[in-house]
Amino acid sequence: MSVLLLAAYLATSRWLPATNPTVIPALAINRYDYIDPRWLLATMALFPALAMLWLLLLAPGTQSARLRWRISPLAVLIIAAVGLWFAAASTGLLTWLYARHSAPHVLALALVLALVSPSIWLAQAQRPLMLYAAIAAVAVISYNVDLFLFGRFVDRHMAPGVVDVDEQSVPWSTRFVAPTARIYFKWAAGPDYVRDVVVPTYDWYRVTLAFYSFFRSDRQSILFHRLGRPGEWLPYNCATVDPVRASDEQDKFFLTFLSKNYCVR
Numbered sequence: 001m002s003v004l005l006l007a008a009y010l011a012t013s014r015w016l017p018a019t020n021p022t023v024i025p026a027l028a029i030n031r032y033d034y035i036d037p038r039w040l041l042a043t044m045a046l047f048p049a050l051a052m053l054w055l056l057l058l059a060p061g062t063q064s065a066r067l068r069w070r071i072s073p074l075a076v077l078i079i080a081a082v083g084l085w086f087a088a089a090s091t092g093l094l095t096w097l098y099a100r101h102s103a104p105h106v107l108a109l110a111l112v113l114a115l116v117s118p119s120i121w122l123a124q125a126q127r128p129l130m131l132y133a134a135i136a137a138v139a140v141i142s143y144n145v146d147l148f149l150f151g152r153f154v155d156r157h158m159a160p161g162v163v164d165v166d167e168q169s170v171p172w173s174t175r176f177v178a179p180t181a182r183i184y185f186k187w188a189a190g191p192d193y194v195r196d197v198v199v200p201t202y203d204w205y206r207v208t209l210a211f212y213s214f215f216r217s218d219r220q221s222i223l224f225h226r227l228g229r230p231g232e233w234l235p236y237n238c239a240t241v242d243p244v245r246a247s248d249e250q251d252k253f254f255l256t257f258l259s260k261n262y263c264v265r
Contacts, residue, residue, distance in 0.1 A: 020264055022233035033101050040105070043098040046183060047090060049139060050099050052083030054106040056132040060124035061113025073127070080131035087139035089185045092146065092201040095139065149194050150202040154213055154223065162222045162257055165209070173199035207235060207262065219250035222257050238263035 033039050044051040056079060059071040071079070114121040157165060157172075165172040173195050182189040182197065190196025203209055206225040213223035227234060241259045246252035 020233065020235075020237070022264055026233050034104070040102045043101055047086070047092075047095045047098060048183065049083050049086035049091060049095065049135060050102065052079050052086065053132055053135055054102065055079050056083070056128040056135070057106055057110045058113065059128040060121050061110050061116075063124040064118075064121035065113045065116040067113075076128050076131065080135065083131070083135040084138055086184075087135045088142050089187065090183050091139040091142040092186065093143075093204060094201070095143070146198050146202065149198050151216065153194050153199055154209075154216060157223055158213065158217050158221045160221055162224065164226060165223050166225055171195075173203060206232065210257065210262070214254055219254065222254065224257070224261065227262070234262055234264045236263040238265055 044054070055071065056076065059076050059079075062070040114125075157163065157168070186197055187193060203225075206229075207227060210222050210224040213221055236258060238259055241255050241263050243252045243255045243259060246255050
């Protein structure tokens with residue numbers, strides 16, 4: 001599988017190069033995220049719940065493979081307790097995005113360890129996997145509470161037509177000023193939790209706000225950011241979002257916006 005994926009990556013890079021000039025810098029910045037050990041460790045430092053989840057996945061394998069260093073049943077309970085705390089206190093949009101970088105490596109290692117003695121692994125896996133599921137469930141709840149609060153915040157700024165949120169008289173949001181607090185207890189990471197924590201987290205990819213607000217408002221309103229910061233890229237070729245392709249007036253409204261703001265000319 002690794003050989004196949006590597007071959008596909010090399011082939012697409014050679015014969016299907018990027019045609020959008022604005023995406024090339026972003027690809028250059030992030031191209032090694034799946035294999036850079038420093039970045040993989042950084043993702044787990046930023047979101048410690050990930051590290052706890054990965055340890056629980058590996059725990060039964062350390063027993064079935066009879067490794068010298070094993071994760072004991074007591075250690076499993078301690079890891080789960082720490083994981084539950086961070087799942088509730090620091091889960092955000094980027095938790096799931098950053099998990100994809102280290103997850104393939106952890107899953108591959110867990111599989112290798114399990115194959116040493118599958119019967120023993122099955123006997124040892126019940127408690128760690130149930131605790132893994134509990135942490136994931138708490139993280140999902142924490143994530144959805146934030147999504148609910150973000151939706152309410154967006155609703156308060158809705159107005160018919162197109163609205164540049166960065167030009168509003170009331171500031172749209174702030175940047176994080178206490179990253180350590182966000183990691184260990186996000187609920188206290190800013191004076192106004194929604195404005196200072198939720199909005200910067202769920203509005204991280206600024207291009208998505210236009211799509212989110214358009215469909216949330218039943219295609220009546222568009223809240224957006226003007227793009228142009230380093231690393232930001234325009235998602236469309238202008239020919240693909242030509243308003244003549246619209247099937248109704250609401251689609252024409254959105255395609256007109258995209259063709260003026262979010263396409264490469």
